[in-house]
Amino acid sequence: MDGMEFTVKAFHDFLAEGRIMGSRCRGCGAVSLPPRPVCPECGGRDLEWTELEGKGIIRAYTVIHVPLTRMKDRCPYACGVVELDAGPRISGLILGVSEGEKIEVGSRVEAEFVREGARTVLCFRPV
Template sequence: MVEKIAKMFYEGLGKGKILGAHCKDCGKWTFPPVSACRECGSRKIQFKKISGEGTVYFYSTSILPPKKFAKYSPYAYGLVVLKEGPSFMTMVEGLNASTPEKIKEGNAKLPMKVKAKVSKKAGMNVVVFKKVK
């Protein structure tokens, strides 16, 4: 089941579709999608496209990026809360994360609206968020 969901998620990304899990019991969303609702534990979930709209509440720079992502460093990495509810840490583009001073300048504008997009990084399709102007 977990592999099937991961496969569906990554195949969706390959087609530019970002899928979340929408619970038929409580109506809440889980993202990234897993086999059960993160809110109520129900397995009655439906995979649907998310709006991609989110808000960043804080971010920092990649001091110790995962090895595969080292070549993209320094990049901004922050807490994104989706319009649908779920929150998670992820890469945020469109910000200057090169120095602590640049991070501070950016933080003055928080919370900040972002939009999801599919990006090819380290040979994989990943979901990144980009600052909305």
């Protein structure tokens, strides 16, 4: 994957393979998720791909009762910000809320790769 551009598109292509890939700055070590072509910490452009494990904790969330049309069979659901164990934060849907899973800030979650038509969406489920 050397030479692959650090873009949101590449990020989604990796999601389709069930992988969470971010960019890591060789200068300062900061990890960006989704990947960015320029390090937000130091402005460096010497980056490498790094695979992140899909485990972390909920840092913030909102339960949504009025769904997007495509999500109505999963209602209610939650949108959250998850801090991965490796450090970076990423937003995503929190699954399982409609089945009565209790979530709160600090709950542990694991990544789940949900196919929606042609694309794969990064979601999380309480563990």
